[in-house]
Amino acid sequence: MLNIERFKKDHINVTDLAMQIWCEKQLELSIMNPQEATESMKIGRSVHLVLEKAVSIPVNIKATNRKEQLYKSIFTAYYRIKVLKDRGIGSVREIPIYAIIDDLVIAGKIDQLSFFNNELVIVEDKTKSTEIFNSMLNDGRIAAYLNRDTYQLNIYRYMIDSLKRIDGESFMNNLESKLRLSSLSVRERFIEDINRIDPRIDSIKQLFKEFINELNEIRFSDRMSIRYIDRNDSESVLERYDVIYRRDRIEDKLRSLLEYWKTDREAKGVSENEAWKCKSCIFYRRAICNITPLKRNDLYGSSR
Numbered sequence: 001m002l003n004i005e006r007f008k009k010d011h012i013n014v015t016d017l018a019m020q021i022w023c024e025k026q027l028e029l030s031i032m033n034p035q036e037a038t039e040s041m042k043i044g045r046s047v048h049l050v051l052e053k054a055v056s057i058p059v060n061i062k063a064t065n066r067k068e069q070l071y072k073s074i075f076t077a078y079y080r081i082k083v084l085k086d087r088g089i090g091s092v093r094e095i096p097i098y099a100i101i102d103d104l105v106i107a108g109k110i111d112q113l114s115f116f117n118n119e120l121v122i123v124e125d126k127t128k129s130t131e132i133f134n135s136m137l138n139d140g141r142i143a144a145y146l147n148r149d150t151y152q153l154n155i156y157r158y159m160i161d162s163l164k165r166i167d168g169e170s171f172m173n174n175l176e177s178k179l180r181l182s183s184l185s186v187r188e189r190f191i192e193d194i195n196r197i198d199p200r201i202d203s204i205k206q207l208f209k210e211f212i213n214e215l216n217e218i219r220f221s222d223r224m225s226i227r228y229i230d231r232n233d234s235e236s237v238l239e240r241y242d243v244i245y246r247r248d249r250i251e252d253k254l255r256s257l258l259e260y261w262k263t264d265r266e267a268k269g270v271s272e273n274e275a276w277k278c279k280s281c282i283f284y285r286r287a288i289c290n291i292t293p294l295k296r297n298d299l300y301g302s303s304r
Contacts, residue, residue, distance in 0.1 A: 014108030028267035067184035099159035119221035127231040168208035
């Protein structure tokens with residue numbers, strides 16, 4: 001059985017792919033052993049919510065089933081990008097994005113798009129406490145985090161590139177089929193709510209057409225940004241790193257990552273020089289993961 005079938009997933013999240021880059025085995029175990037959100041994760045989400053509210057472009061449409069929820073996400077992305085383009089300045093946040101790559105549906109949410117020099121810049125925000133971030137800088141762990149986050153940004157940019165080259169109606173039909181939504185209906189009221197916000201859109205087919213057109217009418221910068229934000233102060237940027245889009249590099253990496261989902265192979269653990277990641281892994285601490293190159297007495301001390 002293919003891994004995507006074994007885990008009963010009809011799509012892969014960009015965050016899944018980012019976790020694969022960090023540790024594929026940790027990703028697999030997190031799917032098999034769902035964990036409650038940690039305090040750190042809750043704080044991170046609250047920071048993202050504060051940032052979103054600061055530049056919010058609300059889309060008040062009620063979705064009553066999975067199909068309408070998908071189309072609401074597509075409309076939200078279209079509308080926020082359109083408003084930003086029309087303004088020619090500023091930022092928008094939380095932009096849903098879907099793409100079909102290697103016959104698999106990839107789904108994600110871009111943290112922020114900002115206008116700079118007539119281009120849209122993709123920004124990814126990560127939250128850390130000042131103490132933890134400084135520790136990452138001092139011991140060199142920041143390189144592994146930047147590697148993961150750089151690939152995440154490149155995946156978003158690659159998804160946008162792939163959308164620019166497709167037909168809107170074909171994309172709509174493929175999404176419906178792969179997400180098993182064809183049997184669900186869309187209410188007339190749902191279309192009317194969209195039309196009330198943007199009179200040009202009077203059907204789902206028209207929505208996808210306008211969305212793809214909008215992506216093709218605007219230039220996305222090859223330069224992107226990762227911001228590490230103080231989780232105790234959403235206005236405090238601890239550090240900002242520029243990232244350059246490398247299409248050839250991300251294409252090869254994506255093919256490698258997606259190969260895991262399209263086969264039944266075992267997940268890979270970290271390499272020996274990254275065994276330090278195991279020290280913060282809940283699955284290793286609970287002895288659920290046993291493929292790490294890190295010896296247990298290196299983690300807990302030889303006295304335990």
